[in-house]
Amino acid sequence: MTAPLPPSALTADRRAADLARLADGWRPDVLVVGAGFTGAGIALDAATRGLEVAVVDRGDLANGTSRWSSKLAHGGLRYLAKGDVGLAHESAVERGRLMEHIAPHLTRSLPFVTPLNDGMPPSAGVLSGLGYVAGNALRIAAGTSSRTLPGPRWLTPQGVRDRVPAVGRSGLVGGWLNTDGQLVDDARLVVAIARTAAAFGAAVLTRVAAVEAHRDRAVLDIDGSRVDVRAGRVVVAAGAWSDTLDQRVRLRPSRGVHLVLDGAALRNPTAALSAPVPGHLNRFVFALPQPDGRIYLGLTDDPVDGDVPDESTVTPEERAFLLGAIERVLEQPIDPAHVVGGYGGYRPLVAGETEATSDLSRAHLVLDDGDGPLTIVGGKLTTYRHMAADVVDRLTDRPCTTARQPLVGALPRRRLDWVAARAWLVGRYGSEAEVLEDLIAADPTLGRRVLDHLPYLRAELVFAVQREGATTAGDLIDRRTRIGLVPADREAALPVAEALLDRSAG
Ligand SMILES: Cc1cc2nc3c(=O)[nH]c(=O)nc-3n(C[C@H](O)[C@H](O)[C@H](O)COP(=O)(O)OP(=O)(O)OC[C@H]3O[C@@H](n4cnc5c(N)ncnc54)[C@H](O)[C@@H]3O)c2cc1C
Known part of the structure; x- marks a missing residue:
């Protein structure tokens, strides 16, 4: 008997059901466009405050800048050197929250x-x-x-x-x-934020592009069909592409x-x-x-x-x-x-x-006037939670609770040593590493590496399809793992990823 899936699981069935809901006229309180750090963070914040949320991305989770960073949770020293004490303090506070409460398993x-x-x-x-x-x-x-x-x-x-x-x-x-803070991987952190939002009821929909974004309406491209979706408020968090949806943005x-x-x-x-x-x-x-x-x-x-x-x-x-x-x-x-x-x-x-x-501020900017969507640009991944709170504060009076909201898999740092799984998996999945060990116990071939010279295991690719919303081989090797950063490794891993994708999806 297989264990029931947790509410954080992003599965193909859940995606299909959420898409059908949108096409049938579901009107979420918040429709977020873009599932990088900023959009996923907003979806999580809004969902934890009890709002109905849908977040869409034209690609995968962490499709844009959020997977190309230096993977550091900065303490803000650089901003201090420029005299921006407020931003430096905000960075240091958010770094501490991330490392001590929100994602000790995904930071070091x-x-x-x-x-x-x-x-x-x-x-x-x-x-x-x-x-x-x-x-x-x-x-x-x-x-x-x-x-x-x-x-x-x-x-x-x-x-x-x-x-x-x-x-x-x-x-x-x-x-x-x-010392400074380092993420185990930026794309993994985005996936964890999005899955935590899903655990609070958010619909997380990859490969859905917004074609137009207005104050309370957006036109989405769902599998090639244009769907007009109404929402309490549309939020654009499309990073370096935000100006394609909101003409007010100057990037x-x-x-x-x-x-x-x-x-x-x-x-x-x-x-x-x-x-x-x-x-x-x-x-x-x-x-x-x-x-x-x-x-x-x-x-x-x-x-x-x-x-x-x-x-x-x-x-x-x-x-x-x-x-x-x-x-x-x-x-x-x-x-x-x-x-x-x-x-x-x-x-x-x-x-x-x-x-x-290099002289432009790393502070974020929220545009919130007239008939346009609520748009957020700028900032950096270290402060994504604070940026999200700034946006959602404009949508509801209910208080923000994300400062101490652990992400899926999170445990206090000292308790991570007690997880019954190999250290490599605990360092990437926290408490969920035990689920990957169960996959390996049921099929020992999943304990093999994807490529002999890199530590990524085949079980990780299966887990990514079953719980992390991966739908293509590219999702598996370019975002759920980072094997694909080296072209020769990408080519060698692709057939393994395709075979495991077929098997897990089937
Ligand atoms: C080289 C580099 C290194 C960095 N290093 C650090 C670091 O170490 N620490 C730090 O704190 N910050 C760092 N940053 C900054 C940080 O990475 C970014 O600020 C952050 O990732 C931006 O996230 P975002 O969600 O706003 O944008 P993105 O991650 O780009 O997300 C925008 C999303 O919108 C989607 N999208 C676009 N158009 C549409 C549409 N029409 N419909 C649907 N979806 C759409 C895209 O597919 C994308 O997934 C770095 C930045 C760079 C470039």
Whole structure:
């Protein structure tokens, strides 16, 4: 006998039933367009306040920018450096909530090493040290425990190389060790937010595009048919594409790219490495180790003109910029064979007075007037919950409860050790890892890896179809797992994903 599915399960049957409801004239209180961090967060907030909610995305969950981020829950240090104390505090508070209450299973503290050598001016070391002390003060003011995010400290040259063995020895005088929040994966967090919204009754509908959005009406494209849907209020959270649905929006999208490196490129570091960008006081490139053994090296910040594409790769100039900046602190240049992939994303920044997108505010903007939809743009993933609350506060007087609302699979950090499942699964599914172990117990072939050199298991793909709303092989390898970030791995995993999709859906 199979166990009944929990209300958070996004299944093909549930999708079909919700689509039929919409086509039959169901009028939700809130219709959200876009299921990235912002839209999924709004759906969750509204559903927890008792509103009837539908959220649609023209692609999969985390179809847009929300899967192309650096996967960090920032403490807001960068905003402090620009004098925006309010935004810095908000970031630090939301980071703490995410790590301690909302998603301890999908977040971890990531140590960052900033090496200093005798070729750098002494002021560089003093300035970065002062910055980390200020960042720690933000953490304390936000009420986040030092057990969650330990404070900064100075490392000896040996301490630097113990954590990142590829750092150059010559002239190394030591370095700062600082910690920030890291997501196990951005797309996984969006899926968890959307499924938690579903547990509170929200209809979560992927592959449904909005063609028009008005105050209380939208035209949706459902399987090729235009359906006029009425709602108490339509909310546009379509990120860098919001201006295609709401003419009031003025965006200045900024492109940010990462290279994907094999862990061997930096001799399998246990900490992230940050290196200053030459000629900038407050700009760094980061090499960020990931749970699957790869490293993401980022990040650029360049304004874009014209249409924002759905997917994009890294240009030779961007690759040279990132490698050049990080190699300044390494023993030897990175072996080109270790650069295995790359990805680009677009920050949905609100246009301002300045040309440089790095100077544009990361604060969000809500447009709420006239006959148009309620539209939210800007912000960042760290503050998605606060942004969602700002929107839903305009729709109901009922109080927001998401500050301490755990997402599906969440457990207090110390209790994650007690989950009866392998550590890899607990780190990606929290308490739900036991369900994946049950799948493997029933069919031991699901305990095999999808690809031998990566830790993702076949059971994860089955779980993604049965509970996480995956409907295509691309959903499985590009968003529920991140195998697809390396083109050769994507090609090799596709047949496995297709076979498991057929089997699980059938
Ligand atoms: C390179 C990079 C690195 C970043 N790193 C970080 C970081 O480490 N930490 C941090 O806090 N922030 C980071 N950010 C910012 C953060 O990623 C974004 O602010 C956030 O993901 C935006 O989420 P969103 O939901 O607003 O937009 P999106 O994720 O783009 O979601 C918009 C959704 O709308 C859908 N959509 C569009 N048009 C329609 C339509 N007509 N009908 C239906 N659906 C539609 C899209 O398919 C998409 O899924 C980074 C950004 C970039 C670009």
